[in-house]
Amino acid sequence: MESKRNVELVVISDLHLGTPGCQAVELLKYLKSIKPKTLVLNGDIIDIWQFKKRYFPKSHLKVVKHLLGLASERCTVYYITGNHDEMFRRFSGMKIGRLKILNDLKLELDGQTAWIFHGDVFDVVMQYSKWLSKLGAIGYDSLVALNTLVNWVLRELDIKVKPVSFSKKIKESVKGAVKFVNAFETTVSSAAIRKGADTVICGHIHKPEIRSVQVGDQSVNYLNSGDWIENLSALEYHEGKWRLFNYREDFIEPLENSDAEFEKIVDAEVKELFHNMLVDFQR
Numbered sequence: 001m002e003s004k005r006n007v008e009l010v011v012i013s014d015l016h017l018g019t020p021g022c023q024a025v026e027l028l029k030y031l032k033s034i035k036p037k038t039l040v041l042n043g044d045i046i047d048i049w050q051f052k053k054r055y056f057p058k059s060h061l062k063v064v065k066h067l068l069g070l071a072s073e074r075c076t077v078y079y080i081t082g083n084h085d086e087m088f089r090r091f092s093g094m095k096i097g098r099l100k101i102l103n104d105l106k107l108e109l110d111g112q113t114a115w116i117f118h119g120d121v122f123d124v125v126m127q128y129s130k131w132l133s134k135l136g137a138i139g140y141d142s143l144v145a146l147n148t149l150v151n152w153v154l155r156e157l158d159i160k161v162k163p164v165s166f167s168k169k170i171k172e173s174v175k176g177a178v179k180f181v182n183a184f185e186t187t188v189s190s191a192a193i194r195k196g197a198d199t200v201i202c203g204h205i206h207k208p209e210i211r212s213v214q215v216g217d218q219s220v221n222y223l224n225s226g227d228w229i230e231n232l233s234a235l236e237y238h239e240g241k242w243r244l245f246n247y248r249e250d251f252i253e254p255l256e257n258s259d260a261e262f263e264k265i266v267d268a269e270v271k272e273l274f275h276n277m278l279v280d281f282q283r
Contacts, residue, residue, distance in 0.1 A: 009237040015228045038107075072098065206229065
């Protein structure tokens with residue numbers, strides 16, 4: 001019996017592999033539950049800012065291996081660079097099997113133009129105060145670590161409540177953060193209209209969204225794939241429609257796991273090239 005869902009296009013972003021906040025186990029379960037024709041990795045996939053050789057768990061490596069396997073055999077994979085993996089920008093245009101590294105991407109979907117990019121280029125703090133952005137990332141990671149600890153305690157005490165997210169609550173309640181998100185969405189949408197795109201797809205701000213944004217007398221479909229730290233979300237396009245996937249609400253365990261043979265198809269040269277790229281970053 002077929003256990004995987006066929007999906008024409010999947011967009012995920014802000015995995016932050018290599019950090020404690022990444023929900024790699026859940027992410028891998030999701031990836032193994034779908035069969036996409038095209039997969040877009042929309043930035044901040046591997047967190048180069050915080051990459052440490054002493055912390056890259058097996059669950060994170062399994063995600064990387066699965067993504068490389070998809071790129072070498074099953075689907076077209078686009079890796080769009082973000083700010084936390086900006087060092088990949090030197091490889092823009094490179095192809096590894098069916099994986100291509102880009103800074104942004106335009107796709108034609110049923111007669112509509114979708115413009116896909118991470119979004120950090122429209123982040124004023126990121127552009128002009130990178131040190132402040134990195135400082136903010138440290139504070140954010142601390143909150144995520146607190147989230148993890150509290151949720152672990154709740155599970156151990158068998159208290160049935162929704163997972164706690166202090167970082168998400170703060171972002172949604174602080175006026176400055178809400179104002180920043182609204183300004184970001186408007187700025188991105190304005191840029192998309194200037195480019196003649198019908199749909200703009202971002203990541204970066206970790207806020208999953210599908211909505212129409214009005215800019216003057218024009219409108220554009222604004223989509224954000226969220227993240228795999230707090231929201232565990234993805235964008236899926238199938239049969240002419242977009243949907244926002246939420247792991248906690250939508251995930252159904254696959255009926256079967258027939259991935260043993262699939263994992264064997266990852267080409268050794270692809271893995272070696274990926275390894276060499278990471279080594280190069282450490283120099």
